[in-house]
Amino acid sequence: MLNYNNQGNWPNGFGKMQSPIDLSIDEQNQYKEFLPISVDEFYQLNNEIDDGTTIRLTGMGNATVFNREFNFKQIHFHTPAEHTVNGEAAPFEIHLVHQNAIGQTVVVALLVQIGNADASLQEIINNFVPNEETDVSINLTEWIPNLANGFHYAGSLTTPPLTENVEWIVITNSPMTVSQNQVDWFVKQFGNNNRQCQAINNRKIEYYENK
Ligand SMILES: [Zn+2]
Numbered sequence: 284m285l286n287y288n289n290q291g292n293w294p295n296g297f298g299k300m301q302s303p304i305d306l307s308i309d310e311q312n313q314y315k316e317f318l319p320i321s322v323d324e325f326y327q328l329n330n331e332i333d334d335g336t337t338i339r340l341t342g343m344g345n346a347t348v349f350n351r352e353f354n355f356k357q358i359h360f361h362t363p364a365e366h367t368v369n370g371e372a373a374p375f376e377i378h379l380v381h382q383n384a385i386g387q388t389v390v391v392a393l394l395v396q397i398g399n400a401d402a403s404l405q406e407i408i409n410n411f412v413p414n415e416e417t418d419v420s421i422n423l424t425e426w427i428p429n430l431a432n433g434f435h436y437a438g439s440l441t442t443p444p445l446t447e448n449v450e451w452i453v454i455t456n457s458p459m460t461v462s463q464n465q466v467d468w469f470v471k472q473f474g475n476n477n478r479q480c481q482a483i484n485n486r487k488i489e490y491y492e493n494k
Contacts, residue, residue: 284335285442287476293443300447301481302438303365308490318431318491320348320391320452326355326379326423331407332416336442336476337361337469338407340419346381346427348389348452349435353381358423362469364394365441365477366434366453372477374466377426378441391427392453398460408468425459432456432492441478 286292326344337359344355357380364376373394381389403421410419433454439447 285476287336287474287478290479293445297445297481298439298447299482299484300437300439300486301445302441302449302451303367303478303480304436304438304483304486304488305367305370305480306434306436306453306488306490307369309488312487312489314489314491315494316491317493318433318435318452318454319350320346320427320431321429322346322427323352326358326426328358328407328419328421328423330416331410331419333411333413334359337473338411340407340421342421344423346391348381348391348450351383351387353383353387353389356380356382360469361441361477362466362473362475363477365480366392366394366451367480368394368455374463375461375469376477379427387450388448389450389452392451393426393457393459394433394453394455395457395459395461397463397466400462400465401459404461404465408465411472413472426457428454428456428458430456430493433490435489435491436486438481438486 324345328340328342339359364373375395377393379391
């Protein structure tokens, strides 16, 4: 199992475009509009698996991201958040992994704050069976906001093989919240499973906010 307390020993061969990173607004790359992302076909989760370090669910759905069509592949969770904003980590981060017909990967990340318990997340918690894979039927209709603010940059997977050329959309105005009990459940089950922030190097970090 992946050891988050010994990240220096993860298999590497890293390049200079690793994720996660600490995000902040660069005025040269600030766009006064919403992130160009929309969900065209709501996500239907049909399989839930304990992968040892988090819960991963696979399913179907479609999104348009920067005018390109992507298929939803899988969703999983990190506590606390992996991406930080001005050095601050949200308590919870959701990764929605997408792929298109020519094999490009986009991860839509939601930085989630503490608030009301989310009903779909509770369903995921209730369906969880340790060390097992289970069939589920969960609709995610409202997790990705229609009017999303946040960051866009080029990075990597945050777990081995840490493959690069992954496009990241990190949404900072998620209306979906989780309760402290839900976060505590994940920490109790999996411990902290956030990779440390990596060097930004020469990457361009775009920020989108309609104001
Ligand atoms: Zn992840």
